[in-house]
Amino acid sequence: MPNQVTEGDTFMAGFSVMNRTDRVRTLEVDVTGPGAEQPMLSRRLELGPFKRETVFVEIQAARFQRGADNLVELQARAGDALDADRLVHSVPIRPRRSLHSAATHGSSDDDTLVTQPILIPERIHTDSGEISVTLSSSVLGNLAGAFEYMRDYPYACWEQKLSKAVMAAHYQLLRTHLPAALEWPGSDSLPPDTLALARRYQAPNGGMAYWVAEDTHVSPYLSAYTALAFEWLRDAGHEPPTAVVEKLHGYLQGMLRNETFPEFYSKGMASTVRAVALAALSRAGRLDRATIERYLPHVPSMSLFGRIQFLDAVRGVPGLEALTRDLVDQIAASGSSSAGKFQLNERLDSAYSQLLTSPLRSNCAALASFAELAQGDGLAPMLADLPLKMTRAIVQGRGDRDHFQNTQENLFCARGLARYAALYEAQAPRLAVSAALDGEALGSASFTSFTDPARTLTRPLGEDDPGRLRTLTLQRGPLSDDTESQTESQTESSRRAGQSDGQTPGEGKAADDAGPARGRFYYVTRLSYAPLDEAAERINAGIDIRREYSVQRDGEWRLLSSPMQVGRGELVRVDLYLSLPTARHFVVVDDPVPGGLEPVNQQLATASSIDAEQAVFTAAGGSWWYRHDDWQDFGMTFYSFYHKELRFDAARFYSDYLPPGNYHLGYTAQAIAPGSFAVQPAHSEEMYEPDVYGMSLPARLEVSP
Numbered sequence: 001m002p003n004q005v006t007e008g009d010t011f012m013a014g015f016s017v018m019n020r021t022d023r024v025r026t027l028e029v030d031v032t033g034p035g036a037e038q039p040m041l042s043r044r045l046e047l048g049p050f051k052r053e054t055v056f057v058e059i060q061a062a063r064f065q066r067g068a069d070n071l072v073e074l075q076a077r078a079g080d081a082l083d084a085d086r087l088v089h090s091v092p093i094r095p096r097r098s099l100h101s102a103a104t105h106g107s108s109d110d111d112t113l114v115t116q117p118i119l120i121p122e123r124i125h126t127d128s129g130e131i132s133v134t135l136s137s138s139v140l141g142n143l144a145g146a147f148e149y150m151r152d153y154p155y156a157c158w159e160q161k162l163s164k165a166v167m168a169a170h171y172q173l174l175r176t177h178l179p180a181a182l183e184w185p186g187s188d189s190l191p192p193d194t195l196a197l198a199r200r201y202q203a204p205n206g207g208m209a210y211w212v213a214e215d216t217h218v219s220p221y222l223s224a225y226t227a228l229a230f231e232w233l234r235d236a237g238h239e240p241p242t243a244v245v246e247k248l249h250g251y252l253q254g255m256l257r258n259e260t261f262p263e264f265y266s267k268g269m270a271s272t273v274r275a276v277a278l279a280a281l282s283r284a285g286r287l288d289r290a291t292i293e294r295y296l297p298h299v300p301s302m303s304l305f306g307r308i309q310f311l312d313a314v315r316g317v318p319g320l321e322a323l324t325r326d327l328v329d330q331i332a333a334s335g336s337s338s339a340g341k342f343q344l345n346e347r348l349d350s351a352y353s354q355l356l357t358s359p360l361r362s363n364c365a366a367l368a369s370f371a372e373l374a375q376g377d378g379l380a381p382m383l384a385d386l387p388l389k390m391t392r393a394i395v396q397g398r399g400d401r402d403h404f405q406n407t408q409e410n411l412f413c414a415r416g417l418a419r420y421a422a423l424y425e426a427q428a429p430r431l432a433v434s435a436a437l438d439g440e441a442l443g444s445a446s447f448t449s450f451t452d453p454a455r456t457l458t459r460p461l462g463e464d465d466p467g468r469l470r471t472l473t474l475q476r477g478p479l480s481d482d483t484e485s486q487t488e489s490q491t492e493s494s495r496r497a498g499q500s501d502g503q504t505p506g507e508g509k510a511a512d513d514a515g516p517a518r519g520r521f522y523y524v525t526r527l528s529y530a531p532l533d534e535a536a537e538r539i540n541a542g543i544d545i546r547r548e549y550s551v552q553r554d555g556e557w558r559l560l561s562s563p564m565q566v567g568r569g570e571l572v573r574v575d576l577y578l579s580l581p582t583a584r585h586f587v588v589v590d591d592p593v594p595g596g597l598e599p600v601n602q603q604l605a606t607a608s609s610i611d612a613e614q615a616v617f618t619a620a621g622g623s624w625w626y627r628h629d630d631w632q633d634f635g636m637t638f639y640s641f642y643h644k645e646l647r648f649d650a651a652r653f654y655s656d657y658l659p660p661g662n663y664h665l666g667y668t669a670q671a672i673a674p675g676s677f678a679v680q681p682a683h684s685e686e687m688y689e690p691d692v693y694g695m696s697l698p699a700r701l702e703v704s705p
Helices: 144-151 158-173 190-196 220-235 242-257 267-283 289-301 304-315 321-332 350-355 359-373 386-396 407-424 481-486 488-499 609-613
Strands: 010-018 025-032 041-047 052-060 071-079 084-094 100-108 114-119 130-136 335-337 342-344 431-437 440-447 455-460 469-477 521-529 539-541 544-553 556-559 564-567 571-580 587-592 597-599 643-646 650-654 661-671 675-679 683-686 689-695 699-704
Touching: 010 025, 010 041, 010 071, 010 084, 025 052, 041 052, 052 071, 100 114, 100 386, 100 689, 114 521, 130 431, 130 440, 130 469, 144 158, 144 407, 158 190, 158 220, 158 407, 190 220, 220 242, 220 267, 242 267, 267 289, 267 304, 267 350, 289 304, 289 321, 304 321, 304 359, 321 359, 342 359, 342 386, 359 386, 359 407, 386 407, 431 521, 440 455, 469 521, 521 689, 544 689, 544 699, 571 587, 643 661
Parallel strands: 564 699
Antiparallel strands: 010 052, 010 675, 025 041, 025 071, 071 084, 100 521, 114 469, 130 455, 130 521, 335 342, 431 440, 431 469, 539 689, 544 556, 544 571, 571 661, 587 650, 587 683, 597 661, 643 650, 675 699, 683 689
């Protein structure tokens, strides 16, 4: 008997009849199917003492109906004049649905009506899917963890001390985006106190060292980073010590002219560090056009982080607008975009760890630059909504942590988010947003603080929706008496924002005075729907997923093609292959198990160890496995799939963060029930960005008795 079926499946329901007495008996067996008044099967069995026989009846699963029980209810009776037994068994019916998603993201900081047309496909199921809009007052998310991490960081080399001081300066800038409970005592005095320590870590040649201020311990990257951080602190009102700065700039100028790098530095590493030095000198007003042009040939060898720093250096020199545009084009070309996120990607060798490199640090550095460039007339059309998309990607890049991975990531990301906040969220929100679909109200949300929770408004799809063009409208407006009462729980954080002295960003009183709406709101509009006809092609909306079924016959694994033919009791291995063009966050793989199969779970004591061992991987001939040689298996690294659930109805695999690359998952199942079963597409998505997803091809499974 299958554990569950999909609407339209046909299967052979088997009932085992056993004579538990010590004499021969003739038993009448009746099987009644769903909705039938008369038995679907009537048989007379003659069974010897303690003998058994299985009777089968063919069943077809009914169409799935919303609100109904959706069960195949079977009743079997076996007995004679002496006695009889009756058994009732139910098999759940699953809908034959594969949800597709589409989304748009945006924001508005005025009272102009936001209009979003939504074209709903014609051939869809009307008992699945919905239209939704999620509203929020900030895209920055929970920043408190990053500041807590840096505030409480226990180690104290020069890079860590300096990064902590710069982070303390940004704490003052982002007070309005942080919860009232987050305190950092001494954050105002930490930057000047740290600057006073700089001379202790400066070697005689002017470079900076992590621990011991000797020429042999000088780090080229740390020296360039120190000069850059000095300029950030200067912008925040903290003047670096002049003598230290002069010696440091002298060291950097020498590094630009001479090959003073350690032997293990590659050409790309040296070019990247020089780019950081150029960015620092440009901010200090000590860079000219001739120097920029001299280093242009080195741009191709720079890492992504280096090219971003070179872009910052170019921005500080007048008359290089065309070069700025070219560099932005080069950097953006290495990115991957979805409806709501944009991420830059690159592959570097392990030696770059000496430069404290990470993909997230590069993306955060790019956000700070792109956010500023997007405000100008020249590059605004080119960059468009990239700063918003990058911010969303960075906030999710923490995975399930409440902070970023190290001091460099925490600092560069806090700085990038601070630049975004200063430019796009400069005014504390005090507004209400009403949503309507074709003029019919969906609901509203009000915001009086950057830390207010997001609100999602939904409307299920109905009979009138297929093929229709719907129009979603969003209207910003002032808070009303009703919306005021909805925000009482948020007034403390809003009051905290209004009492901040240096109110940048988010200046102004947040909740105490009445007046017109102000501040920016964000929206995510989503349409989810289930097509009537399963897609003939696999879907790759940011995730490529493929599924293979194979069986072991004559001592070798053989790939199955739809309709797949297996025998009852035969073992089937299911292999899932994912390819990601860029990093993905909180990815789930959901592979529906067809009714004729049951996964073999190695963690259960009742599972056959021989069956489970069939999952030991040897690729079948013609498998997708042979297309790549860098597959990462389940639990192979910290950044891979690490949790799985083998259920009767689905095999599911979970991860928090996946770098770009190729991933392989698999499990073994056993054919348990004869019949013809729909194999719904395997589905993978980012759980918090469901419009980033992929689907495999559907298939058909035929299980013979």
